Amino acid sequence: SAQHRFTIAAVPADGVGTEVVDATRTALAELARRGPQPFEITWREFDWGSHYYAEHGRMMPEDGLDRLREMDAIFFGAVGWPTVPDHVSLWGLRLAICQGFDQWANIRPVRFLPGVRSPLRGTQGAQGRALDWVVIRENSEGEYAGLGGRNLSGRGPGHEVAVQSALFTETGCERIARYAFDLARTRERPKVTGVTKSNAQQYGMVLWDEVFDRVAEEYPDVEAERVLVDAMAARFVLQPESLSVVVASNLHADILSDLGSALAGSLGVAASANLNPERRHPSMFEPVHGSAPDIAGQGVADPIGAFGSAALMLEHLGLPAAAAALEAAIAETTGAGVLTPDLGGNATTDEVTKALVDRL
Ligand code: NAI
Numbered sequence: 637s638a639q640h641r642f643t644i645a646a647v648p649a650d651g652v653g654t655e656v657v658d659a660t661r662t663a664l665a666e667l668a669r670r671g672p673q674p675f676e677i678t679w680r681e682f683d684w685g686s687h688y689y690a691e692h693g694r695m696m697p698e699d700g701l702d703r704l705r706e707m708d709a710i711f712f713g714a715v716g717w718p719t720v721p722d723h724v725s726l727w728g729l730r731l732a733i734c735q736g737f738d739q740w741a742n743i744r745p746v747r748f749l750p751g752v753r754s755p756l757r758g759t760q761g762a763q764g765r766a767l768d769w770v771v772i773r774e775n776s777e778g779e780y781a782g783l784g785g786r787n788l789s790g791r792g793p794g795h796e797v798a799v800q801s802a803l804f805t806e807t808g809c810e811r812i813a814r815y816a817f818d819l820a821r822t823r824e825r826p827k828v829t830g831v832t833k834s835n836a837q838q839y840g841m842v843l844w845d846e847v848f849d850r851v852a853e854e855y856p857d858v859e860a861e862r863v864l865v866d867a868m869a870a871r872f873v874l875q876p877e878s879l880s881v882v883v884a885s886n887l888h889a890d891i892l893s894d895l896g897s898a899l900a901g902s903l904g905v906a907a908s909a910n911l912n913p914e915r916r917h918p919s920m921f922e923p924v925h926g927s928a929p930d931i932a933g934q935g936v937a938d939p940i941g942a943f944g945s946a947a948l949m950l951e952h953l954g955l956p957a958a959a960a961a962l963e964a965a966i967a968e969t970t971g972a973g974v975l976t977p978d979l980g981g982n983a984t985t986d987e988v989t990k991a992l993v994d995r996l
């Protein structure tokens with residue numbers, strides 16, 4: 637009998653989201669049964685997303701958050717489809733959940749898997765330079781606060797004016813900086829790099845820098861540095877071995893983490909967690925990639941990013957041994973060359989899932 641029982645919401649949503657969530661549920665069912673740390677998941681499935689929108693005119697029901705509130709965690713696929721404007725689908729579902737449940741810390745590990753070729757020279761998964769860093773994204777405010785308006789000139793077409801503001805609060809900056817420094821203490825290399833564009837954006841980002849420096853002083857055992865975001869983009873490519881924990885605003889970390897996952901081989905392998913660290917609300921786990929309409933329905937979506945997100949979820953649920961077993965099976969699967977087309981292989985989603993299950 638399982639010691640640990642959880643109720644998890646599955647929100648596969650759109651495109652390959654449904655394919656990788658299915659694959660993850662298959663993998664977790666086997667892991668629960670055969671893994672080193674028994675557990676039991678009761679899934680509650682929610683068919684929200686762009687299909688739901690076509691029928692109901694919204695991405696999820698009005699009481700959607702209430703239905704998720706009692707869950708132990710949320711496992712999310714990807715949202716977005718050509719039938720719905722992207723800003724409507726994103727705000728109507730994913731951002732609604734992240735902001736509604738104050739999931740202010742978005743964790744995006746950049747991991748180089750064995751058998752996966754990186755476009756970085758001299759990097760060959762486990763055989764190359766030891767590269768392993770994590771991007772911490774402020775997930776509740778910043779550039780995605782949704783502040784602004786359109787047609788402010790009032791003079792109509794051809795003269796429209798739009799303002800999109802970024803919101804930075806001292807509380808928001810401080811909690812994400814502290815999260816980054818706490819995480820750095822658990823890593824082989826205790827180092828945090830704070831990223832902003834405070835030379836050009838003199839209000840919000842200077843506040844961020846000041847708070848970052850103040851928090852850094854409380855962690856004399858953790859190396860701290862600050863880098864501007866444009867220089868950081870170059871550093872990701874040229875000196876990735878200098879990185880351990882990178883903390884940045886909502887927009888900057890969004891972009892940097894996609895760059896990181898591309899460097900690690902594919903957007904398809906990137907995992908993420910949207911955490912409410914106080915655990916007052918459920919946290920949400922999802923692959924970094926989107927709904928990939930170009931390959932959806934073909935059965936070739938890479939499920940590795942979703943598997944990695946499931947490992948982050950198991951860790952969050954207090955199942956570190958199960959998480960480690962899943963991580964190990966992921967590395968063995970890619971190491972054995974069972975790869976989807978985005979990684980240069982010809983395996984299907986099902987074949988990768990089966991190969992992983994065999995290694996659990
Ligand atoms: P995308 O991540 O869906 O696709 C970008 C490229 O990566 C495509 O070539 C795609 O085939 C490939 N790719 C993505 N996931 C893959 C996987 N698991 N296996 C193999 N290849 C994969 O980003 P795109 O095209 O910019 O956006 C498509 C839709 O997804 C849009 O509606 C967008 O708004 C939405 N989106 C949703 C996200 C979320 O739900 N968190 C994140 C990013 C985009």
Ligand code: MG
Binds near residue numbers: 890891894924
């Ligand atoms: Mg992104």
